[in-house]
Amino acid sequence: MKLFDFGLVFSQIPKLLEYLPVTLELALVSMLAGTLLGLLLAIMRMKKVRVLSQIAGFYISLVRGTPILVQLYIAYFGIPMLIKWINLKTGSNYVPANIPGFVYAVTALAINQSAFDSEIIRASLQSVDRGQIEAASSIGMTYFQTLRRIILPEALTVALPGLGNSFIGVIKGTSLAFTCAVVEITARGQILAGRNYRYFEVYVSLAIIYWVITIIIEQLIRLFERKTRIPDQVEQYQPENLKTGEAAV
Template sequence: MGKMFDFGLVFRQIPSLLQYLPVTMELAVISMLVGLILGLLLAIIKIKNVGFLNKIVNFYISVVRGTPILVQLYIAYFGIPMFLRYINTKLGTDYQVADIPGFLYAVAALAINQSAFECEVIRAALQSVDRGQIEAANSLGMTYLQALRRIILPEAIQVALPSLGNSFITLIKSTSLAFTCAVVEMTAQGKIIAGRTYRYFEVYVSLAIIYWVITILIEQLIKFFEKKTALPEQVAIYNPERALAAQEVQAHD
């Protein structure tokens, strides 16, 4: 038996773990994007209070938020193929269930999970935008979608950004459960390595370091975006003389 704790190995094996960082990030980014779009749709349904749909959305959010992500991943991995096979026999379609990569099941589960949480964040952010501005947009003749895209979303995004960043960080760590869908990402790769070396503890320490560093980087990225979307503190007075000159140039053109 060698050392109790191989300190060097913790760092030496990081590169081989990082080989699977792209898989982790793909899982996280795709799930985030799908979750955001779904969440936005759900949020609009809730804000617009679309009668029956509203009840379905509430039920959906309640179920998704009320069950563990690990259980949801298993349900996606076993449930979706079962459902497709059922459709195959019932409707005579020919979905090649065995050909569907586990990655898709993982994304489906993570995105659905994400959408339920995102929905509430987005709804709160959309509703934080002053109604008066929406009325002003309407009075100009904008449709709800135009106002949403041009006026409401740009303001809501700034409000939602810290919470969305937070949930993205949570999501990145949730991807470590994707092994349940037979996806090899960083954590799964760590287990494979440890299965060879029997150095489980070192691998988990390596993984902890990697996830932590990623989180720090993403926090910085969020801060950068927050600064970028903030309005400037001061603006210079526009020089009317220069404007007149510019207008004259245009008049000559």
């Protein structure tokens, strides 16, 4: 028996990739939910409504101050208890066992994501020049119109590197989803290794997969950054119908 089965590292990758959709789904759903919740939290903190901003501050501190592993376990054990309590209080009859582990994992990952994303988003929102917000107000745009059309597009440019980082973070965070009985690539790897005791090989395979995913995401972010950048040079505007032939100065 070989000490290190080099061939296995690559040959078992297809078996692991069967569960890649689960990993990506976990990451995408958590990221999306986390970013939206993060945006809400960021606005709560910025709007300086006393109670709301305190709640947001407390939430962010609590979530950032506890490990993701602990949060996953709390979600896994806490949500069924919450449901049982609701059953007890309202006489309803929900069965916690029917809830797939995916829901617990996504809940925990999204909550974790939201706390980190909200700070990235808050910093990016605050980086938008006040003058432009005033200009938007002065032409009679509502706050939500201003947010959607002026603030968010500009903030996105600033937030993109941070959010990209955070997305890479959550992809790797999904490797802990086995705690909620979700089988994604890491859990799949552990099951495979349990059969042939090739644990080292499987973790090397997993490392390669995660790294390649991250490289792809880095490239996508770079592409998106290039797309949203203001071009260095622009051609002069040519009116379609030169009515009078009068040259614009």
